[in-house]
Amino acid sequence: MKTGEIRLASLTKANQALVASLELAPDQMDFVASNAESLDEAASDGDARPRVVMAGDRMVGFLMYEAPQDDDEARIYRFMIDRTWQGRGYGKAALREVLDEIRRLGHIRHVSICYEPHNEAARQLYRAAGFVEQGLDEDGEMIADLAFAADDR
Numbered sequence: 001m002k003t004g005e006i007r008l009a010s011l012t013k014a015n016q017a018l019v020a021s022l023e024l025a026p027d028q029m030d031f032v033a034s035n036a037e038s039l040d041e042a043a044s045d046g047d048a049r050p051r052v053v054m055a056g057d058r059m060v061g062f063l064m065y066e067a068p069q070d071d072d073e074a075r076i077y078r079f080m081i082d083r084t085w086q087g088r089g090y091g092k093a094a095l096r097e098v099l100d101e102i103r104r105l106g107h108i109r110h111v112s113i114c115y116e117p118h119n120e121a122a123r124q125l126y127r128a129a130g131f132v133e134q135g136l137d138e139d140g141e142m143i144a145d146l147a148f149a150a151d152d153r
């Protein structure tokens with residue numbers, strides 16, 4: 001499977017159970033809220049934009065972001081690839097896809113993301129995509145920001 005075949009799909013009644021069954025390695029559990037929790041949030045928060053990550057016909061991950069109409073900042077606040085499918089370039093491809101989707105919305109100038117400071121995989125992934133670390137927030141999480149170039153939008 002080439003990473004070019006990664007695409008994002010909507011969350012539906014039919015695929016939510018599969019989203020909830022995606023797994024992280026035990027030492028990654030603290031890095032991101034559980035997908036069950038994210039599904040609850042997606043159902044109750046009108047700004048939440050949940051997306052499932054598909055590699056061909058197979059669901060390999062899940063992410064969620066918000067990009068309110070009255071703001072120029074989008075925030076990616078959930079991002080995970082199932083433990084079985086990590087390390088194959090799917091995270092990188094999914095990040096590229098979601099950034100393209102956010103860029104196409106047209107009203108967003110920058111994207112923020114946050115992660116545990118000792119989450120090396122996340123740090124490398126986001127840095128390679130152009131995110132710049134801004135420092136720790138009040139909960140001790142690293143915040144990183146990506147500014148879209150004016151001609152990207």
Ligand SMILES: CC(C)(COP(=O)(O)OP(=O)(O)OC[C@H]1O[C@@H](n2cnc3c(N)ncnc32)[C@H](O)[C@@H]1OP(=O)(O)O)[C@@H](O)C(=O)NCCC(=O)NCCS
Pocket residue numbers: 024028031032077078079080081082085086087088089090091092093114115116119120121122124125128
């Ligand atoms: C972070 C995560 C999404 C990466 O997904 P992935 O599909 O494994 O990542 P990829 O194979 O596309 O790798 C992309 C880059 O991430 C980095 N990376 C991935 N796994 C890594 C690891 N174990 N250690 C260090 N860097 C790593 C590398 O820089 C890699 O680029 P490279 O292959 O060119 O060196 C995945 O590890 C994950 O779901 N982790 C648990 C949840 C989490 O931490 N989410 C982010 C917090 S919001």
